[in-house]
Amino acid sequence: MxxxxxxxxxxxxxxPNRLKLLRCVIRDAADLAGLDSDATDAVVLAVNEAxxxxxxxxxxxxxxxxxxxxxxQEPDALVFRLRDYAGSVDIEMLRSRNLDxxxxxxxxxxxxDCLMDEYGFLESPQGGGNIFEMKKFIR
Numbered sequence: 001m002x003x004x005x006x007x008x009x010x011x012x013x014x015x016p017n018r019l020k021l022l023r024c025v026i027r028d029a030a031d032l033a034g035l036d037s038d039a040t041d042a043v044v045l046a047v048n049e050a051x052x053x054x055x056x057x058x059x060x061x062x063x064x065x066x067x068x069x070x071x072x073q074e075p076d077a078l079v080f081r082l083r084d085y086a087g088s089v090d091i092e093m094l095r096s097r098n099l100d101x102x103x104x105x106x107x108x109x110x111x112x113d114c115l116m117d118e119y120g121f122l123e124s125p126q127g128g129g130n131i132f133e134m135k136k137f138i139r
Contacts, residue, residue: 004079007032007071014055014065014084019048022069026080029071033078034138042115043136047080049108050132058086058130077117077135085129089121 007029012018026047030040051067059065068083112119118135125131 003075005073007073009068009070011066011068013063014059014061014067015063016052016055019051022051023048026071030078030136033073035078035136039136039139043078043080043134046112046115046119046134046136047082049111050080050082050134053108054082054084054086054130054132058084058089073138075138077137080134080136081122082132082134083125083129085127088124088128089130 008025010022010025012022023044026044027040030043035043047069051069054067055061055065066085070081070083072079072081112134115136116134117137118133120133122131122133
């Protein structure tokens with residue numbers, strides 16, 4: 001990652017009420033990186049959805065898990081790396097529910113797919129858990 005600049009590194013408990021603080025930090029980082037308002041709204045929503053998925057599915061709503069997020073500005077992209085310490089994710093099981101199924105929830109993967117330019121899991125880190133990376137290109 002040549003010419004990458006770490007904007008923020010944050011660690012927080014796997015509790016939904018912590019996401020409001022996270023959204024504020026992500027909005028400020030996106031603004032600092034020069035994203036326009038639409039792209040800023042997109043990354044705030046995508047990061048929120050990814051973290052909620054970690055809370056719901058990886059930690060199963062247990063409040064004592066830890067989520068770490070690193071925001072890095074590369075010359076052409078804003079990069080978000082989310083790390084959890086839960087069990088390994090079965091990537092084959094990740095999918096959005098059918099969009100014809102009208103009900104709340106279940107659209108996090110679909111939203112991330114629509115809002116971010118690149119995303120995916122990185123190699124499992126030492127010590128277990130998962131690292132999920134998302135990129136939003138700076139236009």
